[in-house]
Amino acid sequence: xxxxxxxxxxxxxxxxxxxxxxxxxxxxxxxxxxxxxxxxxxxxxxxxxxxxxxxxxxxxxxxxxxxxxxxxxxxxxxxxxxxxxxxxxxxxxxxxxxxxxxxxxxxxxxxxxx
Amino acid sequence: xxxxxxxxxxxxxxxxxxxxxxxxxxxxxxxxxxxxxxxxxxxxxxxxxxxxxxxxxxxxxxxxxxxxxxxxxxxxxxxxxxxxxxxxxxxxxxxxxxxxxxxxxxxxxxxxxx
Numbered sequence: 001x002x003x004x005x006x007x008x009x010x011x012x013x014x015x016x017x018x019x020x021x022x023x024x025x026x027x028x029x030x031x032x033x034x035x036x037x038x039x040x041x042x043x044x045x046x047x048x049x050x051x052x053x054x055x056x057x058x059x060x061x062x063x064x065x066x067x068x069x070x071x072x073x074x075x076x077x078x079x080x081x082x083x084x085x086x087x088x089x090x091x092x093x094x095x096x097x098x099x100x101x102x103x104x105x106x107x108x109x110x111x112x113x114x
Numbered sequence: 115x116x117x118x119x120x121x122x123x124x125x126x127x128x129x130x131x132x133x134x135x136x137x138x139x140x141x142x143x144x145x146x147x148x149x150x151x152x153x154x155x156x157x158x159x160x161x162x163x164x165x166x167x168x169x170x171x172x173x174x175x176x177x178x179x180x181x182x183x184x185x186x187x188x189x190x191x192x193x194x195x196x197x198x199x200x201x202x203x204x205x206x207x208x209x210x211x212x213x214x215x216x217x218x219x220x221x222x223x224x225x226x227x228x
Contacts, residue, residue: 040220048214090158094214101207105157105159107157108156
């Protein structure tokens with residue numbers, strides 16, 4: 001079955017530590033996204049990528065970094081500069097450009113501070 | 115800029131009751147509109163969509179009609195079940211070939227009691 005796989009499901013970060021969240025898709029989608037979800041705030045876009053080796057900042061990119069070396073993979077690193085990283089992180093993909101293209105989501109990674 | 119406003123939750127209904135979750139939007143031109151559903155501990159799933167005015171999206175007994183004149187996309191279901199308990203998100207995608215981003219509402223939590 002095609003889909004988006006996020007790992008790990010739960011992740012704990014120590015002070016001053018960088019952590020990387022994995023996102024893999026086998027849908028052959030060109031575009032991929034990372035969102036942060038906090039209670040009562042909906043989803044906020046962190047980064048997105050339209051094609052391999054290219055990515056753009058979203059609304060809340062500070063303290064995060066990404067790479068897109070392969071079409072199917074879009075890992076997110078939460079750096080020590082992100083002072084409030086506790087949240088639910090969602091990865092998504094879509095077939096490409098154009099309005100009306102729905103995004104497909106993974107099951108998320110819940111990040112907490114130790 | 116683009117924005118989506120959903121009715122505040124939580125919404126609690128008895129099984130077989132009628133459901134309406136209001137959604138209004140602000141956008142330039144004719145955006146595409148979506149409803150997503152999130153079950154506890156999971157990612158978002160596309161529930162239905164509409165890409166032009168007067169379109170009706172439907173799926174699993176849920177319906178929503180794209181109303182340009184009132185800039186609305188209200189979600190309805192005639193008879194809810196306990197299994198419909200989830201958080202529902204309204205979202206829009208701007209028109210045009212360069213559109214990638216979704217703008218989400220804050221979500222409405224629905225609880226259905228037997």
